[in-house]
């Protein structure tokens with residue numbers, strides 16, 4: 001008690017002395033415990049020894065990416081390490097829950113409970129092409145140096161298991177250093193992006209309905225394999241590819257590069273086929289495809305295309321998007337799609353290619369937003385000359401000993417894919433007769449055609465694009 005007599009004060013002094021001694025003992029014990037904990041965690045020591053500061057003083061900067069950017073991020077880190085510590089070796093974390101905790105909390109946990117230990121890095125594979133993959137670090141850390149030479153640690157963690165992201169973490173003594181490294185890795189990631197120049201498609205992931213990116217083969221059909229009315233393919237190509245070929249000179253002349261192409265026509269006439277051909281011709285372009293309802297990932301696709309330009313954005317079957325709840329009303333998604341086309345910078349070398357078999361559904365939206373589509377091309381059912389070429393094309397190398405003119409007449413009004421299927425059936429008929437097919441005859445063709453138009457197969461003709469009985473139906477379906 002502070003206001004008591006002298007004797008009490010002396011007692012107080014003795015108490016204080018013993019208290020001080022206890023505190024000292026306590027501090028020493030605590031210090032030993034921290035050292036012990038550190039010693040218990042070679043994982044944390046690996047980090048703090050390199051950084052040269054105790055764990056509580058370590059600063060972290062994080063950057064989160066979509067899981068489909070994992071391979072590019074790995075490439076960015078690899079490029080960074082190549083420039084700053086080519087011999088650096090990744091280390092990892094062991095512990096049962098490591099896929100469900102953040103790097104930071106695992107390191108803290110390593111100190112507190114010893115639940116996570118120094119281990120080997122976890123690796124996974126990520127696609128870098130239609131048939132290529134690369135190894136990526138799923139969970140790991142690596143010691144390296146910042147741009148100014150100060151020690152830093154880079155961590156990579158994919159959280160694919162629960163939120164389809166991957167996280168880059170930079171540990172450093174100074175926040176500015178950590179930020180600089182983060183920015184440089186991010187820049188290198190863009191520079192080495194595995195999607196650049198590739199043909200990719202956005203789809204929804206199974207569990208979280210997040211966007212996923214899959215690679216598609218780049219190779220398109222040859223021009224001779226795309227059978228359209230004379231001059232039509234050339235017209236499309238000169239608009240799309242021609243601008244690409246003269247991009248620099250057009251820009252220099254103050255002209256814009258962005259362009260929108262709409263291909264419309266009934267199902268099975270070759271809209272997708274034509275798009276594949278164009279993609280094959282635009283080598284070096286990044287192609288981002290959105291089919292049907294994946295159009296909801298439009299913003300991400302546009303951002304990607306802009307970042308990796310020159311680029312093509314392919315929107316297949318846009319009518320699916322356009323159809324709002326009331327079918328006469330164009331959906332907001334379609335409008336935002338057209339706005340996205342408008343929002344692309346004038347000098348962006350980005351091509352938007354839309355396909356639809358119900359152009360009337362798009363009509364209002366397109367007329368209300370002029371200038372978005374600068375070329376609209378109808379892909380019609382093949383005329384007589386087209387059907388003859390298609391019969392020859394899909395007979396491939398087989399000799400034809402049949403009256404093709406008669407087949408051309410008999411197939412009036414069908415689609416290209418109908419003829420393709422008819423040829424397959426003709427070959428099948430021939431194969432049933434003999435081990436190897438010498439030639440296709442009238443009988444083979446007639447059997448195939450009869451099979452495809454038989455009343456019992458009521459679904460097939462419509463599905464495959466057989467001629468329609470009522471010419472009004474045809475007009476309606478063609479939307480022309």
Ligand SMILES: Nc1ncnc2c1ncn2[C@@H]1O[C@H](COP(=O)(O)OP(=O)(O)OP(=O)(O)O)[C@@H](O)[C@H]1O
Pocket residue numbers: 225226227228265266267268269270271272273274356357416417420
């Ligand atoms: N004009 C064509 N020339 C050559 N082959 C064609 C042509 N049209 C279609 N085919 C063949 O038929 C297949 C199906 O055609 P495609 O997928 O291009 O039709 P589509 O017009 O896109 O139909 P949908 O509206 O149903 O998407 C093609 O992969 C191709 O093999």
Ligand SMILES: [Mg+2]
Pocket residue numbers: 271272273316355
């Ligand atoms: Mg198609």
